[in-house]
Structure formats: structure tokens, C-alpha cells
Amino acid sequence: MLNQDQIAIINATVPAVKAHARDITNCFYPLMFARYPEVKRYFNHTNQIQGTQREALANAVIAYAGNIERLEALGDAVSLIAHKHCSLGILPEHYPIVGECLLAAISDVLGDAATEEVLSAWGAAYEQLAAILIGVEETIYEQNQQRLGGWRGERAFRLVDRVEESTLITSYYLHPVDGDPLVSFLPGQYVGVVLHIHGEEIRRNYSLSDAPDKHGIRISVKREPDGVVSNYLHEHFVVGDEIAVTAPCGDFVLDDSQRPLVLLSGGVGITPTMSMLNACVTSGREIIFIHAALNSQVHAFRDHVAELSTRYDNLKSFTIYDQALSGDTPDAKGYLSAELLAQWLPENRDVELYFLGPKPFMQAVSGFVRELKIPETQVHYEFFGPLQELHADAVDMAVSQ
Template identity: 40%
Template sequence: MLDSKTIEIVQSTAPVLKQHSEQIGKKFYELLFAKAPDLYNLFNQTNQKRGLQQEALGYAVYAAGEHITNLDAIMPVITRVTQKHRAIGVKPEQYPLVGETLLEAVKEVLGSAATDEIIGAWGKAYEYIAEAFIQIEQDLYKESKEQAGGWEGFRSFTVTRKVAESDDVTSFYLEPSDKQALAGFEPGQYLTIKAQVPGEKYTHIRHYSLSDAPGKSYYRISVKRERSNEGKPAGIVSNDLHDRIQEGDSLLFSAPAGDFTLDHTDDHLVLIGGGIGVTPLMSMINTVADQSPGREVTFVQAAANGNNHPFKEHLARLANSHPNLRCFTAYSSPTEKDLGSESFSHKGYVDAAWLRSILPSGPALYYFCGSVSFMKAINQALKELEIPKERIHYEAFSPIAILDEE
């Protein structure tokens, strides 16, 4: 346990680290990759270029310091991070290098303000926090390996089917190349791919939500082709999957992970997805359709138009064959064809006013996923509708997964 003096120093200086969190994160990764360039194989290099991982690291350091005497207060952050660490293969022996480099980054950014006493206190705090992370991650590794069909590290899967779901989304059906058993998963979890893209020096790690219900003979991920703002291709891994990977090819994945999981109760379920953020919610609604025929579900999807509306036909079939499932779609830029289609519900964005007109009047559990901007808008809308915070769950396809700090 940390001594009182160390705790006092860490908590009093945590706001200073928050103020300089972006610079600390940037300097940390710069130093880390200079020391151990092979770690490029573990980190999402696109998020590095966008500065997202640097910002997420800075937030995590500040939050851990602020709550050093009660890490349970930031358990959602810890759980999310440890799940991702297990998925990409972070090991205990890597923590000392990270701690050493983090302290170097703090000293470089803060300069003379980072006294030996402050650096010493944060060093002790880091060791304390690292021990907690390592223990949780070791339990996750053990759980993953010991469950039926489970495995450690990365396992080869064969693409048995490749199916276009919309103009820009394609599903990949994956079966174990060794023909052995397949581990179960919770609806909402993701797979992590280790992709070797031709022409790239390092492997690329990406997380892709499982988009079908568990209990099948396959896993399914659904991937959006990413484009830059100028319309030129972006997304190294997603485009490689779309353009190069074909049925019969093999890919490497770690076991299912993630803390954004379906609550297995009878509560009315509200699922709100924007763009490719609909993928984990597809696993949830398919699970309810397969296993809980009486559970009420309101499924809300945001898309540009019918051409960019993945799973449109499948969701229409589900709604027509399951009276407990209601599906609504908001098109921000509907075509003339969309305006008369069965799948079209609302022109514009998902907002509080429209949600009020379609959501259940009684208690419900709310799950939403999409871009950070989409989720901030949904989070604000649910606040306006006075939905209790404890009934709201979300997943971010970004390292910056905190929508507010209230």
C-alpha cells in the first residue's frame, strides 16, 4: 500500500498532469518507440498519427492519480484498458519499460516543476497501479485460455464467406483453420486481428466487433471501408480486408474480448447505432432473436442513406418475424428511393425529440455505439430524456472512450 505522503503528492499534482496530458502522451510514445521500435507491432498506428492514443494515455494517467486511493472509482476505464491489453498481448515484463518512459516524459514536459520528490511519488504510484493491471490481465489470460475452445495469443482463422452488407460494409465469416472448437463470447465483444499488410514494415493491430450472435460454427466481423475527408482511401487494415482478402484466405485473431456486453435480463433493450457502430448491436439483437423471443427491443440505426445502411434487409426480416423487435432508421441524406422505402423512418439525425417519439415509456437499458461525435450527441439526448446514468452503456471505436467527466 502507498504511504500517505506519496498519496498526497500524487493527488495534488494530478491536475498538473491533466493540464499537460496531451504533451506528456506525445512525448511518452516518442520515447517509447525510440527505445523499443518493435512495439509498433502492438499499437494502432493510425490512432497514433491522429493523436488519439496520446490523449487517451494522458487521461488515464491523470485519472489513476486522482483516484489512487480508490481505483474502483475508475474501474470502467481499468476494465476497458485491461481487456484491450489482453487482446493485443501486453505482458507483465513490458510494464517496467512503460513506467520508466512515462516518468521520463513527465520530466521532459514539466521541466524543473517535476522535482525528484514528485517523480519518486509517481514512480511508486505507477508500480502500485501496474500491479493491479497485471493481476487483472493475468486473470483474463487464464480465463481466455481455459474456457472451452479458448486460446492464448493469435490463432489462424479461414475466411469462409465474404458478404457485402452495404456499399461500404463487408462481413467476413471466420472459422478456425485447425478445425478445433470455437470459444464462446458475450454479445458486444470484439475480435483483435494481427494483420500483415503487404508493403507495411510492422504488423497492424485492429479491434473488430463480432456482429452475429454467439453459438454459431463461425465468428463474423463486419468491416467498413474507410476513406479520408478528401475521398481518398484510408484505413490500412480495413481496405486491405476489402480489397485483398478473399474466401479461403487465413487471418490471425486473438480470443474475444471487451466489456461492452449485453445484460441478460428481461428489461426492455434500446440499441442505438451510428454507421459501423451498429456491429456490436447486431450481435445483441441477433442474440435476443435467437434466445429471448419475449424480450422487447427497440433498435435505432443512423446512416447516410439506404446505400450506406448495413444489414437493412436482415433487420427488416427480424422486425417482420419477431413482434417484440422494433427497428427504426434515421437517414441524414436520404435518396428519393429511400423516402418511400420500408426501412426509412426519419430524415435527419438521431436527437432527443425523435427518440422521445419512438422510445418505450417504461424503464429500459440503453446501449449505443458509433463515432465519438455520434455518441456524445446520443449521450446528451439521453440526458435530456432523463435516462438514469446507470442504465446507459456505450462502446467507443476510439481510445478516447469517456463522453463526459461529470
Template identity: 45%
Template sequence: MTTATRGLDEQTRTIIKATVPVLKEHGEKITKRFYQLMFENHPELKNVFNQTNQREGKQPRALANTVYAAAAHIDNLEAILPKVVSIAHKHKSLNIKPEQYPIVGKHLLLAIKDVLGDAATEEIIQAWEKAYGVIAEVFISVEKEMYEETKNRTGGWVDFRDFKVTKKVVESDVITSFYLEPADDNPFPSYEPGQYITVKAEIEGEPYTHMRQYSLSCAPGEGYYRISVKREDATSEHPAGIVSTFLHEKVQEGSILPISAPAGEFVLDQKDTRPLVLLSGGVGLTPMMSMLESVIEEQPDRKVIYIHAANSGNVHAMKDRVKEITEAHKNVINYTIYASPQENDQYDKKGHIDAEWLSTVLPGPDAAYYFCGPKGFMRAAYLMLKDYGVAETDIHFEIFGPSEDIIN
């Protein structure tokens, strides 16, 4: 990527770096305006972008953080390679195309001009136009490699492919699993534990398709993909989840769902033989279950500690499967925390995970830690693990949104 930035003259790079403080101050306002302008001129892109994340401000904030990081490291874009790769995985899962990048660039520049007004001089706009071209080429190049790798795998595909729901299993009061197999009966690729797929929901009465990413919740090589979806019911602050409600109420065994090939970099390192600690909250158990089921098959002697937090037993999915695994594998230990346990619930701790309790069950800082769950849970887990002395390189997490919400 340094080679790409060499195409930018020194004056352009100087201007870009000078705009960093302004972007930091006005970044979200610019990106919100960007999405407004882009959807007005290209409403078909509402088929691609998650409109719920738009309303809640997650997507504008994520884009603002990416733009800010790129501007701050314009002399050395290798510094943001991890962020590029993470976003590229999501782009691949959504089947973002190279021809969509100029549309994004055009409206980003319009938004910068619109929000900053006279402060966005012609010189600044021209500098950003050049810089965006370089940054876009980086993403297009990384994504091209990913698409080719996916397509060249046995059974691999690009874009969306129809899968049939072969089984629908209610896992708890709010979580249901869907077992998916190719509708064309042709081979399909395996995946790494922790990866996700994108479901394209075509819902009657909705003007646009809705795409949602769901972690695969079983070990690879089972002969199917499995996603376990939490039904997002309406609250005083948010409407019911459009896609989760559709899946729970409308999709049945025999239904067809278009999905993308597995993607994602939040994957279990199966070369690591140190103790493995899995922490999940709520529906965050889905990638953890894939990792747990994988490790007992591929590394049957590896020590595993699985800690799950839920509100109570009636919303705790797959607890019987976890119990079955711990009873069959003496190297696997399971702990359950319920915030509001019900009568007859079996659990190890009431309330929430805290540092004092956690320190009594963890194997020590020198282990591999993976976690997933609601944002508050993940932020607490991250801070507790850092305080516990776990190295940054041993802390792995999945968040479908800005990682800055967790680590800052």
C-alpha cells in the same frame, strides 16, 4: 486494490495528489512525448500500438485521462476499477504482456521529466516511480485473471490464433462482412453479444503489423465469428484506413487472419427483461446486430426497439436482415433515419436523430439502452438519453477511445 496502495507511504501519496493539477494541464503533452521516446527506443512496440490513433492524438489523450484518474484516486484505486477493467480487456485483446509494463513506466517518467523540466524534482519522479509500480501491478493482476479465464475455456487461447475466412459478403457500398473459422479446425470459444476481437494484419510492404479491434456482428453459437468492416476511404483530412483497405481489397475467402480471443465488457445483459433499445450510427451497427440476433434467440418475448442512422440506403448494411427479423418477431420494432436519402430509399425519418422524435418512439426511461457509432452520434445519443431521464446504469455504450469524449 486498496491493499496495493497501502504499500505507498503517506508522503508519496501526498506528492502524487499534488501533481494532479499539473497532469491535468500538461497530461497530453506528457503522453505524446512518452510515445515518442518509447517508440524511438523500442520500435518493435509499433507492432502493438495503433499508429493511426497515435497520429490523431486519441491514444495519448486516453493515456493522459487514465494517468490523471489514477493520480486523483491514489488513496482508493477501487474508484477507477471500471476504467481498469475496460482497459484490461483491450490489453488482453492486444496480448499485452507483464514485461512490457516496466518499459512503459520508464518512458513515462522520462516524459514527465522532459516536459516539466526542473519542476519535476527528484522527489516527484521517485514518488511517481513508486505509484506507477503499484498501478502496473493492479493492471497485471486483473489481466492475468482474464488471460487464465480465456485460456481455460473450451477452445480458448492466449496470443493470436489463425482463422480462415470462409465467406466474404458485401453488405453495403462501404461495409463487408468476413466469416471466420479456426484454420486448425479445433474448437473455439463462444462470446457474449457486444464483444470484439483483434485482427493482426500482416500487410506486404508495411514495416510493422497493424492490429485493429472489430466487434463481432452475429449472435454467439453460430459456428463462426463474423466481423463487418467499414472501408475507410481517404479524405482531405485523413489517409485511407490501412487495415480496412487491406481487408476489403486483399483478403479473400481462404485467406488466413491471426486473431485474438473475444474480449470486452460492452455486453448485453440477458438477465434483464425490460424493454431493450438499440441505437446505432453507421458501422456502429456491428455490436447491435450481435445483440439483436442474440435477444431474439435467447429472449424471444422481450420488447426490442432498434434505431439505426446512416447517410443513405446504399451505405446501410444488413438492413434486409433487420427487416427479416422485425417481420418474424412482432416484439421487435425497427426505425431507420437517413441523413441524405436517395431515390427509392425506405426510411422513417430524414436528417438526424433528435430528442423530440426520439421521445415519440422510446418505451420510457425504465429500459435498457445500448448504443454505438461515430463519436458525434454517440455524444448526442448520450445527452438525449440523460435528458429523457434514463439512469446512468441503464446507458451502455462502446467507444474505442476515451469515454470522456462522450460523457463530458
């Protein structure tokens, strides 16, 4: 536990650390990878190049330090991070590595301002945060292991089928090699996959894209232009191949409400909403399924959703294309707007709304739901950047494939 002197030092130095947060994380990652190259497997190289991972760490550190005296405010953020860590296989022994290199980066960037007392206080703060995360992660690991068909660590799965859902997204059907029962995951959760590509171990998270309680699991992967893993899966992962998978994680999951359910997705954000849709379409609950894409060529699961809409009266589906091709017949063309959303939602706005997609899409939707006065407690999303970015007013919205 931090003492009052250490808390005072943290509060006094948060502004300086915040002002240099980007410089600190830019120093931290190369330093850690140089000292401990074995941890590279837990980090997304593309996100490193784009800077999103560094920005996420910087914002997490600042948010934690800024709430050092009211840690209860970090509840949702802690859960989000812990689930991600468990899906990647982060263990307690990894935390001292991060702590050592983070303090070294703070010292390097702040120079003389990083006195022994300052570094000691930030070290104590980091140890406190690490203890919180380790405790939450151990609970998740235990819960995953104790559930019927659950497991801890990695489990071997075999690819039994692959289906092209669009020109960019392919689904992979995976069955456990051991033949034991499969854990009944929650719709909206994701798994981690572990691959060895060109002699390098790489880990990635992918949403589960089908309902639980089946013989296996399905992930649906968008081919990214520079995606090492996505391109490998699209080009080389064939039926009969095996892959290591970590247990399902994530708390972006369906609640028990009987309010009308709105599933709103953009681009590859459709994958977890497909799991939710397939899991509850037979329940009789009113469902409004809305998907935004460029056009029909990149619109995954289009035929499946259309078929469900004809079979189940409780399901209404709408599509919007912003680069429609000749012959495309979406329900609307252009970008999603509050006006369009208002047309497709019940007048009383008493719904449970789940949305996921690229950051510009999520920024726009965040503004729409506020404009339409949907109760905040009935709006659900999973966003891995700074929340202030999500809630920023977006004038233009680009929907990725």
C-alpha cells in the same frame, strides 16, 4: 504500495502534470517508439496521427493520479483498458517499457520541477497501476483459456466467406483452422486480429457482428479512407486466406434483464448491436432496434434487420437517414433527436438501452437519454475517450458512414 509521502507528492503534482499532460504524451510516444520500436505493433498509427491515442493516455494517467486514494472509483475504466490490452496481446513485460518512457517524458517536460522525489513517487504510482492492470488482465486471459473452445494468445482462423453489407462495410466469416470448438463469446464483445502488411505487424480490434454458438465468428469492417488494415482487408483478404485472432474480449455485453431492449447505433456502431440482436431476437424479449446512417447505400445489414422484423413480432426497427437518396424510405430523415427517440420508446422509459457509434452521435444520444430520464443504471455504452466529452451537450450531431 505507495507510502503517505509519495501519495502527498502525487496529490501535490497532479495539477502540474495535468496542465502539461498533452506535452508529456507528445514526448512519450516518439521516445518509446525510438527506444523500443517493437512495441509499435500494439498501437494504431491512425489514432497516433489524429492524437486520440495520446489524449486517451493523458486522461487515463490523470484520472488514476487524481484518484490515487480511492482507486475503487476506477473500476469500470480499469476493466475497459484491461480488455483492450488482452485483445491486443499486451503482456506483463510491456509495462516496464511504458513506465520507463513515461517517467522520462515527465522529466523532460517538467524540467527542474521533476525532482528525484517527484519521479520516484510517480514511478511508484505507475508500478501500482501496472500491477492492478496485470492482475486483471491475467484473470481475463485465464478465463478465455479455460472456457470451452477458448484460447490464450493468437489462434489461426481461415476466411471462408466475405459479404458486402454496404458500399463501405464488408463482413468476414472466419473459422478456426484447427477445427476445435469455438469459444461461446458474449454478444457485444470484440476480437483482435494480427496481420502482416508490407513487412510490418499490425494489430486491430473489431467487434463480433453475429450471434455466438456458431461454427465460426464474423467481423464486419468499415473501409476507412486512410485505414491501413481496413483497406488491406477490403482489397486483399480473400477466401482461403488465414489470419491470427485473439480471444473475444470486452464488457459491453448484454445483461440478464427482461426489460425491453433498445439497440441504438450510428454508422459502423451497428456491428456489436447486430451480435446482440441476432443472439436474443428468438427469445421473445421486446427489442427496439434503431439505426442512424447517411443513406441506404451505406446502411449495413438493412435487409437482414427488415427480414427479422417481419419474422419476429417482438422486434421493432427504425432507421433515420440524414442524407437520404432519391427512393430512400427511412422512418425519419435528418438527425436523431430526443423527440424522435421518445416516439420510438415505451412511455415509461423502463428499458435497457445500449448505444454505440461515432463520438458526435454518442454525445448526442447521451444528452437524449438524460433528457428522457432513462435510469442511468439502464444505459450502456462503450466509449474510449474522456467521459466529459461524451456527456458534453451537443447541439449538432453528425453521423458517420
